[in-house]
Amino acid sequence: MNEDGDLKIIDFGFSTCIPNNVKVRMFCGTPSYMAPEIVNKREYCGPPADIWALGVLLYAILGGSFPFTGRSDKELYRRITQRSFQYPNAITNEQRKVIDSMI
Numbered sequence: 001m002n003e004d005g006d007l008k009i010i011d012f013g014f015s016t017c018i019p020n021n022v023k024v025r026m027f028c029g030t031p032s033y034m035a036p037e038i039v040n041k042r043e044y045c046g047p048p049a050d051i052w053a054l055g056v057l058l059y060a061i062l063g064g065s066f067p068f069t070g071r072s073d074k075e076l077y078r079r080i081t082q083r084s085f086q087y088p089n090a091i092t093n094e095q096r097k098v099i100d101s102m103i
Helices: 046-063 073-082 093-102
Strands: none
Touching: 046 093
8 A cells, every 4th residue: 555545456467568559469467366357368458358357356356256257267268259258246336336347
């Protein structure tokens, strides 16, 4: 947290310097946070994929678990691609609207 009380979340594990308007085909990251375009190995722009991952993180913080799970990577990727998840009661309707806009 900075001196203004703002929380900063960063993860530079797979960080690269690519202009926002350039599409990439890198298949990298933690599977539970991957956006559908990454899972499907399509070209993607970084910022929308990062917003997706932030939505997954917000869901996990508020709900206590990941929105997308599977017994195998194949099952996990299918659920991500189909956007197949349910909200726990702990996540309010207002919070759901924010998460829905991100993932």
